[in-house]
Amino acid sequence: MTPPPNPGPAPEPTVATSPEPAAVPGPDPAGAPPPGPAVGTLRLDQHVCFSLQSASRAFNGLYRVLLKDLGLTYPQYLVMLALWEHGTLPVRRLGEHLRLDSGTLSPLLKRLEAAGLVHRERSARDERSVEVRPTEEGLALRERALGLPRRIATATGFGLDEIQDLKARLDRLTTALDAAAANEA
Template identity: 80%
Template structure:
């Protein structure tokens, strides 16, 4: 049975609202769990990328996180003030700023190992359900990126 056209504008029919509500709920759980690490959720994401990839230019870090430099710079400034990262101008290209972990930032990784397990437990999903949801969300993101590019090109 299909949804009547008149119902398409109901809030409970909007996938964007469901995703936003889930994102806000995740934010609440992360806020509590990350408090012990002294990190906000966006800062945690920065640290995840640096733990995975090591030293990176700010531009590449932003690409991994889908953040522009205007959003990323204040995050990095706070992480640097906390002693977790260091920002330095590239010796090869003065326009590029490199970000690397400090010893304290690298050591924080060990304490963060418990975070994904706690988040997974909070979802109530088993690992297969989590993998399936991630795969679907990745497909959704790819489709939406392509649709946005098409819309932009059509203007």
């Protein structure tokens, strides 16, 4: 089955915080058969989280196309970005940069190593730690990635300032959500 292009435009964008009290909604003007349409809240097209996830998946899709040449997935690309920037990194630090734990990184790094882009070696100083180092081939790949950011930026259709602003909001959002999840636990 083909992945559908888009759910279409969203009528009333909110998170779902309309003044509806938590109760069964009244009679429906529109006509959905058994359950009334969620009158106030609980409407899919009101959820920012869904828009956020959709945008993230759309990014992923574009990267998938653009990274095909390089033989990388998007998460693998992020790992290589971190290594290009910082050189050798222990798995721990890599996880901090990428917000990933060893459960995700271990198999991913194993694949990058199999592809010859990365080398893993237990640290001599601390035998628990594993240092991840880009190979020559991994470093060489960087040159082929240099054009990507601009192509992506163009694809967004956003201006640089708008992108910066969006990024700042998202980072703020992430911090707030993390805090809430921690408190809720």
